Amino acid sequence: MITVNFCKTCLKLCIKLIAMNNNKIIVAVCPDYRRKLQNEKYPLKLKITFKGQRRYYATGYSATKDEWLIINSSSVKGKLKTIRNEIVKIESKAEEKISRLSLFSFQSFQDEFFEQPIRYKSLRSIFEDAIVQLEREERIGTAKCFKTTINVLEEFKPNLKLSNITVKLLNEFDIWMQTKGNSSTTTGIYLRTLRTLVNKAIVERQFDPKFYPFGRNKYQIPTGSKNKRSLNKEQLKAIFDYKSDPQNYFLNRSLAFWKFTYLANGINMMDIANLRKKDLFEDTIVFSRQKTKRSNRQSPRQITIIRNEIINQTIKMWGNINATENDFVFDIISKDDSAYDVKDKVNQFVKVTNDWMKKVGKLLGIEMPITTYVARHSFSTMLLRKG
Structure with a gap:
């Protein structure tokens, strides 16, 4: 042995x-x-x-x-x-x-x-950190959503910390939102924004994942009801055939840009506002979406729109006649505008367009509110139907 x-x-x-x-x-x-x-x-x-x-x-x-x-x-x-x-x-x-x-x-x-030092002393601090980054990237719409979210959360319960985000608190917030008359869609927007920052905090080791409050058998974010947002052929024909008062400036402008949105592959108003003279070719319009420019800066995906008579009429009627190659096609925004100015101007343009198009919808007996979003969704639905 x-x-x-x-x-x-x-x-x-x-x-x-x-x-x-x-x-x-x-x-x-x-x-x-x-x-x-x-x-x-x-x-x-x-x-x-x-x-x-x-x-x-x-x-x-x-x-x-x-x-x-x-x-x-x-x-x-x-x-x-x-x-x-x-x-x-x-x-x-x-x-x-x-x-x-x-x-x-x-x-x-x-x-x-190796435990990380506490980086965020309050829930607001992680929101402010994210907002600064979003503003740096000129993602103004998202930055505004983050600002609104933290303001609403602190109206519900002041001086919140990351550690306060529990299933119990989220359920209480949901009930509070309902008592304030808010829809489940609105609640979902705020809580998806909050979830984004909780996920960020987990990656940065500022939030213990075992206390993650979202998901199955925890708090599930409401999705809201999916309303029908697309028009049928008869409704689309009625809008395109509608004869407006030639003296009504805003009505005619709203009709023109609503049709432009639909016919130009469901282009959104931010991209319309950012179209430049150099994007226009004889038979096409070629541009990169503002959203994808940020995420694919090295090789942004380009979108090609086939020009037709109505698109050409809109450019001729509402476009900047004296535009040089780098000038905007339409006078919706200007080169000197800040990112916040651009967002505000485009939002106002969309609001005016939607207000007038809703009036057109009522005159035509269309129950659905006619908005630029409906134009875009109707184009997508039409593509799906065509296969």
């Missing part, structure tokens, strides 16, 4: 190996003999071994070879005993963090072990 005698340090490592054998992860603080410090000591590092790979993490402690032997002896005392106690705490913390991981990787261990 062979007898093997272990030193206490080796025995300690063996015990850890046995204890964590199921995951094949070895946790131990040990001297890093590869790096000798100027004071003749060696840095004590937390060593994690997994499937033959090792990672070393600083502990802030160091020791000479002799001190390391004393630290691991039963006679340790004084300052070295304090170091040993801290080492035990570090190893215990590492083992506890590893036990919480469903799938181990060195990166996931680091994310769990």
